[in-house]
Structures are given as structure tokens and as C-alpha cells.
Amino acid sequence: MSDDTNSHGADGRHNSGDRAGRIRGHEEILSAHGEAISLFGARVHAVRPDQWDAPTPCSEWSVRDLVNHLTVEQLWVPRLVRDGATIEEVGDAFDGDHLGDDPVGAWDRAAAEAVVAFREPGALDRTVHLSSGPGPAGPYCSQMMSDAVVHAWDLSRAIGAEEELPPELATAALREVEPYADGLEKSGLFAAPVEPPPGADDLTRLLCLLGRRP
Numbered sequence: 001m002s003d004d005t006n007s008h009g010a011d012g013r014h015n016s017g018d019r020a021g022r023i024r025g026h027e028e029i030l031s032a033h034g035e036a037i038s039l040f041g042a043r044v045h046a047v048r049p050d051q052w053d054a055p056t057p058c059s060e061w062s063v064r065d066l067v068n069h070l071t072v073e074q075l076w077v078p079r080l081v082r083d084g085a086t087i088e089e090v091g092d093a094f095d096g097d098h099l100g101d102d103p104v105g106a107w108d109r110a111a112a113e114a115v116v117a118f119r120e121p122g123a124l125d126r127t128v129h130l131s132s133g134p135g136p137a138g139p140y141c142s143q144m145m146s147d148a149v150v151h152a153w154d155l156s157r158a159i160g161a162e163e164e165l166p167p168e169l170a171t172a173a174l175r176e177v178e179p180y181a182d183g184l185e186k187s188g189l190f191a192a193p194v195e196p197p198p199g200a201d202d203l204t205r206l207l208c209l210l211g212r213r214p
């Protein structure tokens with residue numbers, strides 16, 4: 001992926017080549033994010049009424065829990081990206097269940113708002129305040145993309161949908177996760193990595209890296 005940092009020429013103006021690379025990087029991030037959100041959304045729409053309490057590969061999460069988790073993640077985006085809110089300012093607004101009696105509709109609305117927020121002019125250059133501290137919104141968008149890709153596979157397995165995901169999304173998610181994968185198990189939120197089979201494709205490598213067993 002193109003370098004997404006802000007570079008300046010000697011005269012203090014944006015170097016045109018660096019700016020072009022940054023724009024391409026932003027476009028790539030937004031494209032992958034939009035595709036990942038659509039992918040997860042397609043799986044949400046495929047959930048049958050009798051499957052919401054079914055187990056998922058995520059320990060202790062049902063299908064409803066998983067969809068609620070991703071829905072809440074989308075609800076955070078406008079507050080963090082558009083409003084510049086801190087976690088303390090948001091407080092417990094997004095705790096608990098946000099699916100209500102219309103889980104599919106709740107997902108659709110939250111996902112649409114998140115995509116719009118990320119796509120506003122200059123949004124990926126803004127600073128967002130995450131649990132890890134303040135940082136640029138571009139990497140945050142990329143992290144949200146990879147999370148949607150991985151959980152699309154989780155939801156696919158849980159409801160018996162197609163588990164093969166678009167290879168370009170799998171590759172993008174793998175590239176996003178690899179640099180900080182070593183710290184994920186230590187966080188207590190991810191299972192220990194699984195050794196991928198020889199010649200594994202990027203989706204298999206991604207899932208194994210995050211403790212899944214494809």
C-alpha cells in the first residue's frame with residue numbers, strides 16, 4: 001500500500017509526488033474498507049431467523065453477539081472521525097446491545113454512517129482518539145477493514161455461508177495485521193496463532209495468525 005504519511009518539500013509545500021502517493025493510499029484504504037463492510041453486510045443479510053443464537057468461532061460469542069460487536073464498531077466511527085470525540089466523551093453510549101428488534105437494519109444503518117464518515121473530504125488525515133492513544137484516521141480505517149474481513153469469515157462459518165473471501169481483501173487484511181500480530185495474543189482478546197499449512201493462501205495465513213482454524 002502507498003505511503004500514507006504527510007511529506008513536505010523543502011519550501012514547506014506538499015511535494016506533489018508525495019501527495020499523489022498519499023491520495024492513492026487513501027483511495028486504496030477506502031476501497032478496501034468499503035468492500036470489507038459490504039462483505040460482512042452480505043453475511044448479516046444471510047443470517048436466518050433461527051441462527052442468531054448460534055455459536056461462532058469467536059469464543060463465547062453468538063451470531064448476534066458478533067453482529068452487535070461489528071455494529072457497535074461502526075457506531076463509533078462518526079463520533080471519532082467526524083466529531084473528534086475522545087473515548088471518555090463517548091463514555092458508555094455504545095455499551096450493550098444495539099441491534100434491538102431489527103438486527104439487520106441496525107447493522108445497515110451503522111455501516112452506512114461509518115462509510116460516509118470515512119469518505120468525507122480530509123477524513124483520513126484527521127486525528128482519532130483510540131484506546132491506544134491519538135493517531136491518524138487512515139490506519140484506523142485500515143484496521144476496521146481487516147476486522148470486518150476476519151469477522152466476515154467468522155460469520156460465514158457460523159451460518160454455513162461461503163467461507164472463501166475475495167483474495168485481494170484477504171491480502172489487504174493480512175498486510176494490515178502482520179506488523180502488530182505478535183501483540184494480539186498478549187492482549188487477551190485473541191487466541192494463540194495456528195501454524196498455517198505449507199503453501200497456504202493469504203486468507204488461511206490471516207486466519208491462522210489470529211488463532212482461527214480454517
